[in-house]
Every structure is written in structure tokens, then in C-alpha cells.
Amino acid sequence: MNTKILSTTFIGEALEETVLRDILADVPSEQQDTVLQRIAATIGLSTLKYIYESIDDTHKKIAFLHAIPQFLAQELLLADLAEYSENMPQLAREHITRSLLALRTKLKAFTT
Amino acid sequence: MPANNSARLDFLQDDLQQKSSEVPLEFQTIPELFKDGAFVGVEAFFGKDSSTETVFQTQSPTDSIQADVSSILEKKTKNNSLLSQISAEELEDVLNKLRTVLTLPPGQLDRESELYLEQQISEMLGFEVTNILEGHQLQYNTGKIKALPHLKRHPTDAVKSHEKYQQASMSQKRGAFGWFLEQGKTTADTIQLEKYYIALQLFYSPEWSSSPREIKKWYKYRKMVVLNPFDKVAVVCAVGSIGPQIPVRYQFGASPEVIVEGKFWSSQSNGRAIVLFVDDQQNSIPLGPLTLGIPSKATTS
Numbered sequence: 319m320n321t322k323i324l325s326t327t328f329i330g331e332a333l334e335e336t337v338l339r340d341i342l343a344d345v346p347s348e349q350q351d352t353v354l355q356r357i358a359a360t361i362g363l364s365t366l367k368y369i370y371e372s373i374d375d376t377h378k379k380i381a382f383l384h385a386i387p388q389f390l391a392q393e394l395l396l397a398d399l400a401e402y403s404e405n406m407p408q409l410a411r412e413h414i415t416r417s418l419l420a421l422r423t424k425l426k427a428f429t430t
Numbered sequence: 431m432p433a434n435n436s437a438r439l440d441f442l443q444d445d446l447q448q449k450s451s452e453v454p455l456e457f458q459t460i461p462e463l464f465k466d467g468a469f470v471g472v473e474a475f476f477g478k479d480s481s482t483e484t485v486f487q488t489q490s491p492t493d494s495i496q497a498d499v500s501s502i503l504e505k506k507t508k509n510n511s512l513l514s515q516i517s518a519e520e521l522e523d524v525l526n527k528l529r530t531v532l533t534l535p536p537g538q539l540d541r542e543s544e545l546y547l548e549q550q551i552s553e554m555l556g557f558e559v560t561n562i563l564e565g566h567q568l569q570y571n572t573g574k575i576k577a578l579p580h581l582k583r584h585p586t587d588a589v590k591s592h593e594k595y596q597q598a599s600m601s602q603k604r605g606a607f608g609w610f611l612e613q614g615k616t617t618a619d620t621i622q623l624e625k626y627y628i629a630l631q632l633f634y635s636p637e638w639s640s641s642p643r644e645i646k647k648w649y650k651y652r653k654m655v656v657l658n659p660f661d662k663v664a665v666v667c668a669v670g671s672i673g674p675q676i677p678v679r680y681q682f683g684a685s686p687e688v689i690v691e692g693k694f695w696s697s698q699s700n701g702r703a704i705v706l707f708v709d710d711q712q713n714s715i716p717l718g719p720l721t722l723g724i725p726s727k728a729t730t731s
Binding site: 349353363383421425428429 | 434435437438439441442443445446449450452453454456457459460461462463469471472474475476519520523524542545546548549550553
């Protein structure tokens with residue numbers, strides 16, 4: 319598995335490697351990077367949306383919008399989400415796990 | 431490339447495009463994610479690292495728009511049947527998982543099952559369900575549900591005034607949360623609350639001993655969903671009482687309507703149920719039975 323792809327996304331720190339390996343086991347090696355990128359991007363986008371919608375305070379919402387480029391550039395980590403609410407890092411991690419498990423179910427259907 | 435790999439990549443690309451169309455409008459102000467109102471694609475997450483660009487062969491939404499219209503339509507038709515197929519298999523997987531969980535002794539779902547099932551059931555039902563809501567968690571998620579009688583909605587209520595299942599009789603006492611009245615009157619809403627009530631064993635909850643009044647207030651008419659995966663039925667109900675008193679045999683109780691319409695009487699279900707909170711802050715989800723079927727989003731997309 320190209321772990322560098324995971325290390326270049328802010329969600330990489332929460333993606334369960336065992337589940338990813340399970341997904342990629344059915345994918346030819348030359349396609350694994352592309353699949354991995356699309357998974358990371360899909361979950362990344364839905365996680366940003368989830369975090370944004372979970373922040374109640376309007377000022378903090380705006381601050382988060384401004385911080386998104388920093389998350390994309392890996393200058394901020396999931397732990398930095400505590401700035402918006404105390405349990406946000408945990409909620410984000412749970413969301414990422416949920417999304418990955420759901421994707422695994424959907425992608426398993428292509429294995430015949 | 432084998433067909434299933436191509437389909438897998440197409441599915442992921444479609445999923446990404448769908449997610450990009452669902453993000454809040456405010457996200458369009460972020461140049462790293464959106465350019466000229468269009469989502470930039472996977473580049474948004476990997477563009478900063480040049481080492482990944484060589485393996486990156488994604489078709490961006492802009493490219494899709496420029497592609498030949500007929501090929502897009504053809505691809506869409508293929509994906510529709512593919513998504514329906516996935517949804518049907520996924521649904522069966524989820525139902526099997528739920529059935530397996532119910533073969534175990536009453537208790538809590540394990541963490542991975544909980545996260546997985548919450549997400550899958552929410553997609554299936556079209557609204558958010560959760561095991562923990564505002565820091566509150568049930569002592570049991572899985573267990574047996576007891577058929578309880580109708581509850582008195584007001585002091586002079588009689589079983590004959592209840593629309594259905596009069597043979598279930600009526601409780602001699604009112605429910606633990608009082609009469610089902612709104613400003614002293616019976617309304618359509620209060621009738622529905624009694625009709626689809628669930629009783630939870632709040633007395634045995636660990637948080638009950640520390641703050642019973644707050645707990646009782648919080649749970650009053652709280653919306654829950656009771657799932658019967660054996661007969662593919664779910665019932666959205668409201669917490670209308672506390673009980674049953676003996677926790678060993680039954681972990682939940684419910685109105686005759688919930689038991690009959692949720693088919694908890696069936697030999698397959700044998701009263702076994704999964705109970706989760708419904709996150710309905712807008713109070714927009716009606717009480718009543720639902721079919722556990724293929725998510726409408728997936729079948730129509």
C-alpha cells in the first residue's frame with residue numbers, strides 16, 4: 319500500500335489501515351493508488367462537510383473555513399479540531415471510520 | 431482493466447462528485463477545493479504533493495462535462511443498475527449483521543458494529559439514528575420487547591376510544607410521564623404519542639441514580655427507532671413510559687401498535703429488537719412503521 323498517499327491527507331491519521339488493506343486486497347496493484355486516492359478524497363470531503371456542520375458557533379464556522387487550506391496542506395492535524403469544540407477530534411475520527419466501513423461494504427460488492 | 435475494477439473506479443468517482451455537490455455553499459469560497467464554482471476533484475487533497483501526481487489519473491468533473499454527452503448517458507445507465515445491485519446486496523449484508531447481533535444476549539453493540547450499523551441504518555431509513563445522543567446512552571441496545579397495554583391518555587380515557595387493538599386492554603395507571611395531553615386537551619399529536627410509545631428501563635440506567643429528574647425530562651417523548659430485521663420493519667416511536675419492571679426477561683416495552691405493526695410477534699423475530707435514538711432536532715420525522723428497504727437515494731440516483 320502506498321502509505322505516502324495516506325500521509326499526504328489530513329484524514330490519513332484516522333484511516334484504519336486494516337480496513338484499507340481489506341478493500342485493496344481485491345484491487346490489482348496498478349490500480350491501488352488510484353482507488354486509495356479516490357477513497358481518501360471522498361472521505362476527506364465528507365469529513366470537512368461533517369466538521370463544518372457540527373460546529374455551532376458562527377465565528378468558529380468561519381474560522382474553520384479559513385483553516386481548511388491548512389488542513390489540506392497538512393499544516394493542521396485532527397487534534398487541532400479541538401479548537402472548535404472539545405470532542406471534535408473524536409467525532410471526526412468516528413466519522414472517518416464510519417465512512418470507511420461504509421465504503422468497504424459498497425466496494426466489496428464489486429468483488430465477484 | 432477488468433470490468434469490475436473499472437466499475438469500482440467509476441463508482442468512487444461518482445461518489446466523490448455526489449459528495450462535492452452536497453457540500454455547503456460556503457465551501458465554494460475555498461480556492462483549494464473549488465475553482466470557478468466547480469470542485470477541483472481529487473487534486474484538492476493531493477495536489478500539494480508532486481510525488482503522487484504521477485499515479486494520479488482521475489477525470490475531473492470539468493472533464494466530465496466536456497466529454498461526449500452520449501457516452502455520459504450510457505455510463506449513467508450502467509451505473510444506475512450497478513448501484514441498485516450494490517444497494518440490494520448491501521441491504522442484505524446490513525440485515526444479516528443486525529440479525530446476527532440479535533442472536534447474542536441482550537446488551538450493547540460493540541464499537542465497530544455500532545459505528546457501522548448507525549451509518550448504514552441512517553442511510554437506509556433516510557434520517558440520522560445514533561446509539562449516543564447528547565451524551566445519553568441506553569443500557570441496552572438489543573433485547574426483547576414486551577407487548578404492553580394501551581396507556582390512559584386522560585383520566586376518563588377508555589379502551590374503546592383507542593382506534594385499534596382494543597383486545598390489548600388498557601393500563602390501570604397513567605404512563606410514567608403523565609397524561610398524554612397538550613394544554614389539557616387531547617390532540618392528534620398526543621394521540622400519536624400514545625399510539626407509538628416505547629417504555630425504557632430508565633430506573634436501571636446508571637445515570638438515573640445521579641439525576642433522575644433531568645433524565646426523566648430528557649427522555650420524555652424522545653424519538654427512538656425500534657428495528658425488526660427479521661421481518662424488515664422498523665417503527666419510529668416516542669418514549670412514553672418507563673418499564674418493564676423485570677429486566678431479566680424483557681429489556682423494552684411498547685404499545686400494541688408498535689408490537690403489531692413492527693411484527694415483533696412473528697416467530698422469526700420472537701420479540702427481539704434493536705433500539706436506537708433518532709436525531710430529530712426539527713421534529714420532522716413522523717411516528718409509525720417503516721419498511722427496511724433499499725435506500726431511496728441509491729435506487730433513484
